[in-house]
Amino acid sequence: MRRSIVWLGLLLAAALALAACGAVEEEENSEEMTTLVYAILSEEGVDRQAIYRFNTKNKRNRVRIEVEEYFDEDGRSGKDRLLTEMASGKIPDIIDLGSGEYGMSYQQLVRRGFLEDLWPYIRSDKALGDGQLWEAPLRAAEVNGGLYTIFSSVTINTLIGDARVVGNRYSWDLEELLDAFDAMPDESIVLEYYRTKSEMFPCVFRLSLDNYLDWETGEDSFDSDSFRTALEFVNSFPDAFPQLSFEGGRAYAMLETRDRVREGRQMLSMQDIDRPSVVQALDKAYGHKGKVSFVGYPTGDGSAGSIFVIQGMRLAMSSTCRNKEAAWKFLREMLGHKFRNPMKAIGANGIPVNLADQEMVVRLFAERQDYYGGTYYDFFTDGEDYNVRDFLFEPHKLSGIKVLTITPSEVERYREFINQVDKIDLVDTDLYNIVYDACGPYLAGDRSMEDTIRLIQNRVRIYWYENQ
Numbered sequence: 520m521r522r523s524i525v526w527l528g529l530l531l532a533a534a535l536a537l538a539a540c541g542a543v544e545e546e547e548n549s550e551e552m553t554t555l556v557y558a559i560l561s562e563e564g565v566d567r568q569a570i571y572r573f574n575t576k577n578k579r580n581r582v583r584i585e586v587e588e589y590f591d592e593d594g595r596s597g598k599d600r601l602l603t604e605m606a607s608g609k610i611p612d613i614i615d616l617g618s619g620e621y622g623m624s625y626q627q628l629v630r631r632g633f634l635e636d637l638w639p640y641i642r643s644d645k646a647l648g649d650g651q652l653w654e655a656p657l658r659a660a661e662v663n664g665g666l667y668t669i670f671s672s673v674t675i676n677t678l679i680g681d682a683r684v685v686g687n688r689y690s691w692d693l694e695e696l697l698d699a700f701d702a703m704p705d706e707s708i709v710l711e712y713y714r715t716k717s718e719m720f721p722c723v724f725r726l727s728l729d730n731y732l733d734w735e736t737g738e739d740s741f742d743s744d745s746f747r748t749a750l751e752f753v754n755s756f757p758d759a760f761p762q763l764s765f766e767g768g769r770a771y772a773m774l775e776t777r778d779r780v781r782e783g784r785q786m787l788s789m790q791d792i793d794r795p796s797v798v799q800a801l802d803k804a805y806g807h808k809g810k811v812s813f814v815g816y817p818t819g820d821g822s823a824g825s826i827f828v829i830q831g832m833r834l835a836m837s838s839t840c841r842n843k844e845a846a847w848k849f850l851r852e853m854l855g856h857k858f859r860n861p862m863k864a865i866g867a868n869g870i871p872v873n874l875a876d877q878e879m880v881v882r883l884f885a886e887r888q889d890y891y892g893g894t895y896y897d898f899f900t901d902g903e904d905y906n907v908r909d910f911l912f913e914p915h916k917l918s919g920i921k922v923l924t925i926t927p928s929e930v931e932r933y934r935e936f937i938n939q940v941d942k943i944d945l946v947d948t949d950l951y952n953i954v955y956d957a958c959g960p961y962l963a964g965d966r967s968m969e970d971t972i973r974l975i976q977n978r979v980r981i982y983w984y985e986n987q
Contacts, residue, residue, distance in 0.1 A: 554585050555849075556587050560596040560598055561615070564832055565586055567586070596617050628667070633837060647855075656940075660943050669835075670832065670872065671854065671871065671873070675791065676792075680811065684699060691818075723817070724951070754961070795881055796884045798936065825936075826944055858871075885930055950982065953978045
């Protein structure tokens with residue numbers, strides 16, 4: 520009898536233990552998974568493999584990322600729908616800011632408190648915060664000292680010219696540009712003759728448009744001599760060049776304008792800098808027994824006239840993110856060291872923000888590699904005329920071609936130039952579109968300058984009030 524009671528007690532204890540284990544397991548299973556919503560404006564704004572890796576690694580941490588697409592019926596950016604939802608309180612955790620006409624207005628998102636400052640995360644990250652990043656483009660993306668978006672690489676858009684004509688400098692204003700042009704021979708031109716009004720408008724205004732509006736007070740200076748002169752300058756360019764539409768027409772025109780700069784008949788050429796070898800190439804193509812000057816666009820405030828252009832995704836964390844540490848764990852991968860040797864740097868998309876990767880790109884072009892993975896110059900009869908091309912692992916094309924490497928002095932010049940730049944192509948897209956649309960009829964000859972300025976002021980004033 521006593522033995523039966525003992526067995527009964529053991530059975531009851533086991534049952535209670537199993538019940539307790541079941542309760543614990545049920546409690547663990549009932550712990551909710553935290554889902555971070557990643558809003559994208561296009562497929563270019565997401566790396567789905569990176570999301571898969573993150574979700575796989577963080578399954579035990581019960582955190583996952585889920586993509587929510589904001590596309591309209593044409594497959595373009597649905598930024599208006601996203602903005603409407605954010606204003607109503609439905610705010611994603613990670614946001615693709617998009618780019619160009621269909622990009623989010625970065626500054627407005629910051630001013631309205633939607634985005635998280637990422638500097639504290641970078642500073643406390645041992646792999647990123649101790650001089651591991653090229654801060655020039657990151658600082659250019661600041662708003663009131665805070666960094667609210669990150670990106671992995673940039674190119675630099677600039678205007679180059681012969682130093683004999685434009686001077687050896689990185690900055691100037693529109694008056695200095697016009698003075699330099701007045702000193703050139705008759706029938707000279709400022710830029711490529713095929714540049715149109717629509718191409719020149721962003722060149723002139725995307726660096727300076729924010730200077731015409733004081734966001735603190737709402738006061739504007741569109742009715743000023745500087746704005747009028749700039750708009751008249753844009754209006755001096757043609758509407759279109761249909762003769763370049765034939766096959767090879769634009770490529771031929773580019774070669775022709777290269778010769779004009781070198782011969783002193785054209786003042787400037789628009790160029791993109793994405794690697795150190797381009798500096799060498801531009802000297803050889805456009806310089807007349809010397810070096811070109813990276814004078815850039817007229818700014819009017821004494822700052823450098825070149826501009827960082829973000830390559831690839833530009834991402835942000837919302838200020839209301841449900842798990843900021845987890846979101847940063849995902850975002851930080853954009854800034855990490857990716858190239859472990861020069862071979863990996865082949866085909867790099869722009870100038871890396873990670874300094875270790877940037878050094879790998881420099882090494883690629885500073886050391887002649889057996890696989891000829893750099894920029895090469897195809898020299899023709901007189902040693903002057905050549906094409907600049909990139910290619911990968913095709914040594915059979917090197918017959919009769921001289922492969923050059925960049926010199927230490929060229930590397931130093933490249934570094935000096937890229938560290939002069941302090942502006943980034945993150946303009947207030949809504950403000951830009953307002954001014955551009957209002958100027959359209961003036962550039963078409965259908966509206967006067969005075970009416971155009973009044974229209975700009977009225978529309979900008981409404982826009983300012985709406986965003987207070």
